[in-house]
Amino acid sequence: MNSQRTISGARRIGKRWRHDSNCKKKSIGAAHISLMEKEKMKFRDILHRVLDVIFFLARQNLVFRGHRENTSSLNKGNFLELVELLSHYDMVLKEHLFSLQQNADSQVICSYMSPETQNEFISLLTKHEIGKLVADIKNAKYFGILFDNTPDVSHADQMSTVIRYVHVSDGAVEVRESFLGFLHLKGKTATALTYLP
Structure with a gap:
């Protein structure tokens, strides 16, 4: 009888442990998903601001890049200078530029500031606008x-x-x-x- 109580007590402890560990796994997974959603929203916000800068420069027929775009340059070109100016008034851009400066030595995967990224966005915008023009011309x-x-x-x-x-x-x-x-x-x-x- 004593051994049966011990076995049933062990089973209850085992069930409770499994339940607690499943809750922890779910909460860790939920926390991870929540963190990923926050990162996704952050980079979406950054992308919207960068695209707005690209739209503005393209609409005004302004040059994007300067002669030297390194951190010591006094004039990094219209694109980088405008992003830096907006970062004085926008916390999302300010935090993004700050994190890029902090991680300058490491390989940053997604900065949206490179000339290749600018050219890709311009190319996509061009295809979209030409598609709209061709549709208008066909009508x-x-x-x-x-x-x-x-x-x-x-x-x-x-x-x-x-x-x-x-x-x-x-x-x-x-x-x-x-x-x-x-x-x-x-x-x-x-x-x-x-x-x-």
């Missing part, structure tokens, strides 16, 4: 295509592509002209111009 009843050929600084021929179209919205008629980009030419013959890349 137009009348359009015209303009090409102009000129050499660039390195004396390579390039052709600019411009589309002029009639946009009708709510009864208002507007003639729009949109620059779609440059095409690099292989030559000036009719065959080379016919088969553009």
Whole structure:
């Protein structure tokens, strides 16, 4: 009888221990998930601010980068200088820049400040805007295509592509002209111009 009480007591202790350890596992998992969600939101907030800076510079046709973008440079370029200026008024950017300075020696995975990241965002924005323009042009009843050929600084021929179209919205008629980009030419013959890349 004594041994049965000991066994049943051991079973109760074992069940309680298993229950407590499961609760701890769940709470550790929940805490980990909560931490991951906070990090996700933090980097989403940082990304929104960086994209706003990129939108602003692109809309104003301003240069993004400077000659020297290291920490000792007096002028790091419009992008980094504008992010730094906004960090004086925005705690999310301020904390992000502070953590980047603290971890300058280590490999930071996600800073959103590199020229490669800027170029990737600009490329994505360009594709999106050209898609919207092409959809608008396809809806137009009348359009015209303009090409102009000129050499660039390195004396390579390039052709600019411009589309002029009639946009009708709510009864208002507007003639729009949109620059779609440059095409690099292989030559000036009719065959080379016919088969553009």
